[in-house]
Amino acid sequence: MSTQNVADALSPGLKLRKNRRRVWRPLGVTGLVVLVIWILVAALAPVLAPHDPLGQQFDRFLSPSGAHWFGTDELGRDVLSRVVYGARVTIPLSLLLVVCSLVIGAVVGAAAGYYGGWLEMLVMRTADLVFAFPAIILAMAVVAALGADLTNAVLAIVVVSWPSYARVARGLVLSSRNADYVLATRLLGASGRRSLLVDVTPNVAGPILVLATLDVGNAALLLSGLSFLGLGARPPAAEWGAMVAAGASNFDKWWLGLFPGLAILTLVLAVNFLGDTLRDMLDPRTARAVIQ
Amino acid sequence: KTNKGTDSGGTKNTTLVVENSFDLTTADPGRVYEVTGGMVAHAMYEPLLTFAGGDVSKPVPLLAKSFEASADGKVLTLKLDETAKFSDGSAVTADDVVFSFNRVKNVKGNPSFLLDGVTVTAPDAQTVVLTSAKANPALPYLLPTPALGIVNSKVAKAQGAVDAEGADKSDKAETWFNANSAGSGPYTLQSFSTTTEVVLVANDKYWGTKPVYTKIVLRNVTNSVQKLDVVKDASQLALDLSPDQAKDLGAAVTVDRASTTTTFFLFTNMNPAISPVTSNPKFQEAVRYGLDYAGIMSLAGEGAVQAPGLVPDKLLGALAAGDSLKRDLDRAKAALAASGYSGQEIPMEYPSDITKNGIDFGVLAQKVQAGLTEVGIKVKLAPAPVATALPNYRDGKEKLGLWLWGADYPDPSDYLAFLPGGLVGLRAGWKAGSSPDLTTIGDQAAIETDSGKRAALYQDLQRKLNEVGPFMPLFQSAQISVMAKSVSNFVYNAVWTVDFGALK
Amino acid sequence: MRSRPYLRFVLVRLGALVLLAVGITLVSFILTNLVPGDPAAANLGQRALSDPAIVAAFRHQHGLDQPLPVQYWKYLTGLVQGDFGTSQRSNRPVGDELAEYVPATLELASTAVVLSVVVGVGLGMLAAMRRNSWLDQLLRVVSLAGVSMPTFWLALAAFFLLFYKWGILPGGGRLDPGLDPPPQVTGLYTVDALLAGQWDIFGNAVFHLIMPALVLAAYTVGLLTRFTRASMLEVLGNDYIRTAQAKGLPGRTIVFRHVLRPALVPILTVAGLAFGSLLSGTVLVEQIFSWNGIGQYAYQSALNLDLPAIMGVSLVVAVIYVTVNFVVDLLYGVVDPRVRLQ
């Protein structure tokens, strides 16, 4: 089918070869370190943030200085504190989004691949449909109607993002359903469902994990994009996309948009570094080169 | 290449690029109601009466060279200027006026309420008589509204325009009006898009003083970009800069700041069924005195004024600045304690996608929230795009609402809507009969024809509203217009924003 | 014998396209009607909104007073006749509005796609040829940065620097203000200007395209660089490349004739999908560059719950997306004889 997902192109039947992975992967390690830092920042926000992220206690539009490293915003709040607290919004929601789409997509896709027939037909046609459907328009419509709120945005995006997982899961189930090792287990007397669980799941997990890792970045981008459009985070919560939007209306107050933008970039970049490295590790091509 | 305005005097055979964040759905004068639409329609369709420059306190002749109200305030007679010509060269007649007004009423569009209860007749070709069911002292103030511009009825009819009853179904002319024009104004329509740009060209048969700019390109641009464009001379007039954006623009541009007739206000729902908390008068008092007016004014910026009452300062019956409320935290806290408020979160709804005069509702809401937090009121912001927020607002379901009201026409009678049982009153859960006292004053004010008495009545009304009403007027926003040095004679008008024909 | 299966394939795909279109309208219809929110509220003034007669007239005019299935059926039957319904916001036929906005977006998105394919595939090839060199590492970081870049932020930064600070490129819009667009044929200003022989307009239109297209392309360039590299490496590992080397062919011939073609198959897929992501990206980019395309239109329509417009946009975007991928499928046949001859 044409409406094939990027993910499909990404991961045709990956196998993890553990034995001789290259130990030193600077990008992957960098990504991991930055990601861990961001997670720590999110967890320790109250400790790290110098000020109350909501406190409108300073002069407006103070440019960065020793007192306010990232300056203050249009309501006299400390931008650094807001950037720090922003991690608490973006990171968990992106993860939530990916986990929801992953669980829904993987289950639905695996069921489609396993049961086949009309179920598969229904699931895959729906996936095609959703793929062709412009995600952001859908998200905008849903959010416009249900009210600006990131949880609504997450809901809306889940509706359009499960199919990539469903496709990968289905593809992998289909290809492994007739794999020799599954047939071998079946011949020993295992039921179809058991072989799916025991034999297929571990093989599907790797590629799905890579896909999910890379998707966390996309989720963060999409969520902050919606917030940028005013359809995401609910004020006064500190959210990076919304903060960039504030910077957008005050161009010459560059610090308003620069720092939250960098926050998004570094977070997404870290996730992508990690995902890309994971993909390399899982990819049979690279794996082959490493093994031989 | 691009012809930009030059400083060489006289007729500039030039194009003026104006940037605006579009609030535009139509160029049909029978339906036009939005801000940008008003600007465009005003340039093409002249009304019977107009306002001179930015002064909206006194209607002056335009297509009608004189007008006269009857003693009981129910009949308004206007004499047309026989030299007035439409852009096709034909004369403006009373029939055209009758057609235009009836069409506005019968297509049942946004502006049709303007002529509710008004019948229009034409005793002769140069005379128009407007008869209202009740005394209607506001009528002359209504007539300059862009929607009441006069259309060339012969041309319009030929394009499917209908003025009779049932025009809401039978009128087919809107498409034509979105591509052409048939008015007597200084400009005609060259191209029209509700999202891209509107291009107007000078009407070469214009009967008045020929406009200086031969072409007006009105572009839809967000305010932040407008700022860059006007500074970089990519445009000559930017209409939507926020007060913050208009700071430190440098010497290359002229900044015009004028207070508008747009009032931002907060309301607390009066309906105990909707909100037992906010309907408590003590709670309302706490909100009223707890709001951080100074902080809010710092957002509203230079040129904006704190609104002492709902009626804007340019209009008859406005309160003086001295009547403005001041923050009184102690009083607010005491009132809150007396109200029995027990710390529950109260959602405050507002339209998240509206930016008016560069004031973003989201930012304002956060400021309001912060002020009330200091009092001890927990406010939860509940933004939604207008499309979603409006139904709740209209149905009176919002516990706390942050909205704005722009004068439909520059007369205080427009603000009677805020009384109990009125359009806005109901939205705040204020049922008819809740305050007979206010209703009585309102009824009197509506039909009083003497200006002095009217003003006094409206002021009285607003003072009382400020005591017992659910509305907390915050401020009148400032219209900030930034233009290239080459542009002169700019005057902000609250009804149509800018008169392109007058620009030099 | 050659054309029949291919023709069949084409027909089946076209049929699927129609079904998909119906599906899209149904989904958007259900969605936009299920959610709370009142189009009348969004599209009428505050005064008019409180006048039941006007609201009724509005609802009647847009058929909102009819049962939902009837509304949907009317929409479908209209659609068959090329009628997308009437926008509730502007009262104009949605078809006309789409015809106005779609070309703007197409012009922008295709420019971005061409840009991404040229740059992305080029960089990807470079990385593959020099694999594991410092250049490869650099390109890897660059391409990952491309896919990690928040588009709206990049757009703002580009706008601020390239236009405001340095004045290298023009700001928003498709043409300098005051320039009249070329006579409309395709709606793509560049093409129309060329058709009309208006070189200055053409130059201006291209000048205006550069920045938004570059911003829009950042993501897809990154994506295509990564994929091209992977795809090239995959092909390079094949026996037939060793055969070509053993035949003594020069490196250039091998890369362009033997490696690129098979590598193109997955690249095509990704490029097709990238086009889809570009269409979504335009919502953010058009906003910032005052580019009046369907991105802006979609945003406005969604905010105003303008149902026919939302459905129209969704439909058009979906059809463009599906068509692009359909073309990609057809291209497989061109690139890979095994597809064509099976």
Added chain:
Amino acid sequence: MSLLQIEDLQVSYRRAGHPDVMAVAGADLSVAPGEIVGLVGETGCGKSTLARACLGLLRPSGGTVHFDGAPVTPLGRRPRPAAQRRLQMIFQDPFASLNSRRRVGAQIGDALRLNPSPTTVGEWLTRVGLPESAAGRYPHEFSGGQRQRIAIARALAAQPSLIVADEPIAALDASAQAQIANLLVDLARSEGVSLLFISHDLAIVRQIADRTAVMYLGRVVETGPTAELWDTPAHPYSSALIGAVPRPDGLHRLPDELPGDVPDPASPPPGCRFHPRCPVAFDRCATEDPPAITWQDRTVRCLLHTEGEPLHAIN
């Protein structure tokens, strides 16, 4: 009584937009208890298809497969009936037939758990020549030959009475080939398990099989005791196959060539399926489908033989 009885088996593959391919088109074969039967034939002649149909991995479009007297049921989602689990398979590709994400012990353990027996995983590993510690390791830590040992252990642990081995040594090194073939045959003999050994390496089959079946384009064209068939091939195709085997005798003898390829099973030639390549074909071969002729314990499908006559060598 044969353990496995295949009669007139037909198996088709469906292909979208193309006519079905009948990969097995009326094949007969039987395997007796304790017997090792070799099945040989060129690439694409339907050996694997036949093997899979025997195990119920493919649904036959015609004919029957009986195992131990009961028809083999196609594999659905439910577990295979216990009786049929005594029919097991060893696959060609030792890299694909073990799950790379599960420990070796767990995979052999499956067999023991699903087909309870007093043996242990360790015992089976020792039987196939691997250390017991192998149970805790993952397949990628083993060479191809070792993996095939694991696969054999897994199949045997299910206590089968018949194992179908589809080219079990084709993917292995020369040295490993002999090791695995020996191991498989030794274990089959010692456990009393029948073996259907599929291979295109005739020399190997000749070494190990009691009986050999020769397959050509979806049909079994000749069966017989291995030595007899090798010495006096009755079908011209068998004869050509045997003649094509290069002999490591240092005598510089070029093997015999059989021109042409196995035809596309989607459009088989009429009459005798082998006739277009047959060096001794005559007119009738192009129209008449030769019937199966049986003489003592040999069967052949060739018009050169007539019912009731002793089968003679074709050369």
Added chain:
Amino acid sequence: MSLLDVSDLRVLLPTADGLQPAVDGVGFTVGEREIVGVAGESGSGKTISMLALLGLTPPGARVTGSAGFGGQDLLALKGKALRDVRGRSIAVVFQDPMTSLHPMLTIGRQLTEHVRHHLGLSKRAALDRAAELLDLVRIPDPRGALGRYPHQFSGGMRQRIAIAMALGCSPDLLIADEPTTALDVTVQAGILRLLDRLRTENGLSIILITHDLGVLSSVADRLYVYYAGRIVETGATSGIIQQPRHPYTQGLLRALPRAEDGLTPIGGTPPSLGAVPAGCAFHPRCAFAEASCAVDRPELVDGLACPINPLVRS
């Protein structure tokens, strides 16, 4: 005077544990019109040593030694000079005919591109030549075949096409790397006959790599037996097959299915790259091994790299 004279060829390949010797000092010669067989288990370095001759080793490999061919040292050639040898004087046929032809280019294109590049023939002339070659390797309807794609041919036909392609520039030497391993015996017989015919009729010299001694026995004049990157035995084919002297060669032969005796596999497995035992690489698997075998590395003397020279044969 031999056509190719390789001496002391060493190839170090990059692995996770650094450079490791895959080919460790081998020497061999190929005479005019000679078919030289190279035998050995998988991974013994047969392919790598041939690829090294043409500079086709994987990136990062280090190749030393010398390979005299037509008056020049192949291993010293670079760039264009090297490319001019490839495909023109020395051609290669790889093992898997299903993957060694480009799937998206027509047969005609693949058969002519190097011919046009090397010999400067016109397109038409090159196509004519390609058709002739296809005819030579017995492809039916050679003209029609030129316009078709590899997937439209069977495995045997593809291998013939690959051979035709190799013959395009009338090379002096053909290196055939397991050209029949992936094929059926019936098809293999045809390919072997073709190679033999090319040697006698076209005067081609061939290096035939395979681990099937049966194949070598039928066509090769001389044999080299590889084990773990070294040559352990060499000599005339009949001599080696009938009287193998090295225990490894003996083991190889015993593992072959021959009517006389059962299958007797060589115990153990060949060493992997970087884990080659000291001394004689084969000693851990050798039944005749003595203590010195683990220490002294046997040199190839008189065509045999085994000082024990066990003439005892089982």
